[in-house]
Amino acid sequence: MASYRELLRTPGVGRIIAAQLTARFPNGMTSLAILLHIEHVTGSYGAAGLVLAATSIGQAIAGPVTSRWMGIWGMRRVLSLTLAVCALSIAVLALVEMAVPAYMVLGLVAGLSTPPVQSAVRTIYPKLVTSRQLTPLFSLDASLQEIIWILAPVVITLVATQAGTVPALLLIVVILIGGGAWFILSPEVGRVRIPRSRRSFGKVLTKPAVLLGTVIGLLLIGACAAVEAGVVASFGHGGLEAGFVLALFSVGSLAGGLAFGHIPMGPWAMARRIGIVTLGIALTAGSLYLTVEPNPWLLGGTLIVAGIGIAPALAVLFAMTSASVKFSDTAEAYGWIGTGQLIGAATGSAVAGFLIDGVGSVGAYWAAAAFAAVGLIVAVVFVRGFPDLRGRDASPIPDTEPVPVIT
Numbered sequence: 492m493a494s495y496r497e498l499l500r501t502p503g504v505g506r507i508i509a510a511q512l513t514a515r516f517p518n519g520m521t522s523l524a525i526l527l528h529i530e531h532v533t534g535s536y537g538a539a540g541l542v543l544a545a546t547s548i549g550q551a552i553a554g555p556v557t558s559r560w561m562g563i564w565g566m567r568r569v570l571s572l573t574l575a576v577c578a579l580s581i582a583v584l585a586l587v588e589m590a591v592p593a594y595m596v597l598g599l600v601a602g603l604s605t606p607p608v609q610s611a612v613r614t615i616y617p618k619l620v621t622s623r624q625l626t627p628l629f630s631l632d633a634s635l636q637e638i639i640w641i642l643a644p645v646v647i648t649l650v651a652t653q654a655g656t657v658p659a660l661l662l663i664v665v666i667l668i669g670g671g672a673w674f675i676l677s678p679e680v681g682r683v684r685i686p687r688s689r690r691s692f693g694k695v696l697t698k699p700a701v702l703l704g705t706v707i708g709l710l711l712i713g714a715c716a717a718v719e720a721g722v723v724a725s726f727g728h729g730g731l732e733a734g735f736v737l738a739l740f741s742v743g744s745l746a747g748g749l750a751f752g753h754i755p756m757g758p759w760a761m762a763r764r765i766g767i768v769t770l771g772i773a774l775t776a777g778s779l780y781l782t783v784e785p786n787p788w789l790l791g792g793t794l795i796v797a798g799i800g801i802a803p804a805l806a807v808l809f810a811m812t813s814a815s816v817k818f819s820d821t822a823e824a825y826g827w828i829g830t831g832q833l834i835g836a837a838t839g840s841a842v843a844g845f846l847i848d849g850v851g852s853v854g855a856y857w858a859a860a861a862f863a864a865v866g867l868i869v870a871v872v873f874v875r876g877f878p879d880l881r882g883r884d885a886s887p888i889p890d891t892e893p894v895p896v897i898t
Contacts (some may be wrong), residue, residue, distance in 0.1 A: 495631055495749070498624055503679045507619065510677050511612040512635060513670035518665045519643025521581070522546065524663055527648075528585065528656035529594060538591045544837075545595040549602020551833045558610035558826030559692060562685040562819055565676055565809040566611050573670040576604035585660035606671055610825040613809055615683045617818070624755060625813070626880065628662065630806040637802060645734060686819040693827075699876035700815035701824045703869070704808045707826050709763065709835035710866035711804055714772060714859040715740075716839030717803075718794065721855030724847045725785040732787040739791035743771075743798025751803045755881040756810055762870035764804040769863040771797025776856035797863075807877075810873025814878050835862075840874050 499505045522543055529539035532893045547674060551732025553573075580601035584594060616628050651659040674680065688695075696702050726733040747767075754760075775793040779785060808828065816824050839862060870877070 495627065496717055498631065499625055500579065501620055501720070503619055503677075504628070507612060507615065507672065507674075507677055507679050508632065508635065510670070510674040511608055512638065513666070514606065514608045514674040514716060515636070516639055516643055517667045518605075519639040520647040520659075520663050520666075524647050524651060524656065524659045525584070525598060525727060527651045528660055529591075531590060531656045532588060538594075541591060541592045543549035545585070545835055546598035547833060550605050551598040551602075551830045552581075553603045553605055554607070554830040554833070555618040555693070555823050555826035556608070557605075557607045559688065560741065560824040561607065561611060561614075561822050562687050566614075566680055566683070566685065568608050570608070570611060570671065570675050570680070573606040574667065574675070575602050577606060578667050578671075580604060581660055582664050585657050585664075602811045606667075607822070608671070608674055609829055610822045611680065611726075612674075612819075613813070613825050614685060614821045615679050617813060617821075618683050619679060621845040626810050627771035629809040629813070630748050630751070630803065633802040633805040637745040637748070641738050641741045641745075645746050654663065663709060685822055688817075688819040688823065690820060692823075695820045695824045696827060698761060698824070699873070700811045701827060703830050703873055703876050704812050704824075707765070707804075707866050707869055708808055709831040709838070710862050711765065711801065711835065712833035713839030713842075714768065714862035714866070714878075716810065716836040717843035717859035718772060718775070718797070718853050720840050721789070721852045721859065722794075724843075724852035724855060725779075725790065726787065732785075736787050736794060738790045739792040740801060741799045743795035744801040745798075747799035748806060749804025752885040754803075756807050757879050757881050758874050758877040760875055760880075761804060761807045761811075762874065763825065764800040764807060765863060765867045767800030767871055768797050768804065769860060769867050771795075771800070772856060772860040772863055776853060776860055779853045779856065787871050800815065808864060808881055811878050814880060 499508075525546060526543050527541045529535075529542045533539070557569055557573055580597050584597045584601065589597075613632070615628075616632070617625055620628055645885060647659050647663070649682075650662055696705065718740065722733050722736050726736070751764075771793055775790055778789045778793050782789065809825075812824050812828060813821060839859065842858045843855035846858050
């Protein structure tokens with residue numbers, strides 16, 4: 492923990508971490524709030540699913556696009572514009588009753604305008620700390636984001652059930668504006684300027700580390716989404732056990748990230764960490780055959796094991812991306828990785844849903860284990876595509892320009 496204390500004493504680091512976590516807190520609330528609100532208004536989970544799908548598609552498209560815009564127009568301009576449009580879209584969705592296609596359009600706009608805070612902050616990090624501190628900072632970031640996934644769903648569910656879905660969506664708007672403004676006005680956001688990229692849009696995916704990060708992020712988050720679906724199916728939407736088990740899953744990730752964040756990252760680091768995730772999820776699936784009814788303590792214990800590898804794996808993903816691209820391409824690279832994770836979440840949930848209907852909740856856990864196992868295979872087969880960051884600076888490659896020389 493000494494390395495984390497030293498990190499948080501670095502000027503600006505604690506402030507920017509707190510600001511970006513607050514600004515991203517609605518990410519853990521919006522999907523659930525939209526689902527509950529549209530179902531409440533229309534009486535149809537099918538309609539709610541369509542609106543949610545439109546929102547997710549918008550977020551997937553926006554990731555690399557708005558992230559790249561930050562290098563053209565500046566971080567503060569892009570973040571401010573997307574924040575205003577997103578907040579307005581969610582407010583209208585909450586306050587105005589309309590037909591399902593209109594809700595879908597608003598959901599799409601809200602998704603397209605999701606502020607690219609994650610890409611921005613991970614582009615800022617290398618400018619805040621020394622090269623020795625960057626890898627632990629990525630680990631700390633990956634760990635602390637679990638707070639969002641532990642608390643946000645609980646908060647929004649309580650507000651939606653006790654006060655109503657309209658107040659729940661308006662709460663998201665308030666946090667979105669407050670947290671977003673805090674992040675945008677942070678001095679670090681104003682000091683860091685992303686150079687305009689000289690590469691064509693999407694060319695950054697030709698970098699092996701970025702492509703591997705996008706694919707593995709898709710598979711890892713797909714596994715997590717399938718686990719979440721399996722837990723809900725095991726205990727029901729209203730069961731306190733489901734929240735307890737998912738909280739343990741996130742606590743395992745938080746603990747793993749903090750415990751292993753200081754370990755140097757070699758080419759095999761990703762395979763080892765995803766191997767832990769795969770083992771834990773396989774144990775979770777196997778444990779269902781040991782009891783007649785799902786046991787929350789048994790499932791929670793095995794999911795703690797699985798969770799231990801998640802934040803450390805994400806930390807490798809962030810660090811290898813940073814170390815493999817020019818500074819002008821980092822925001823777009825993180826945008827693509829975010830899009831991969833969104834696709835993984837949607838795919839994992841969909842596959843798990845079909846298997847739950849067919850064979851029960853155990854099918855979701857085996858689907859999650861399969862996602863993680865494929866990620867492990869990719870990490871092993873393409874191990875040469877992972878940079879060796881042991882004793883190496885994980886900062887982005889500097890942007891250089893030709894210098895005229897008089898001869």
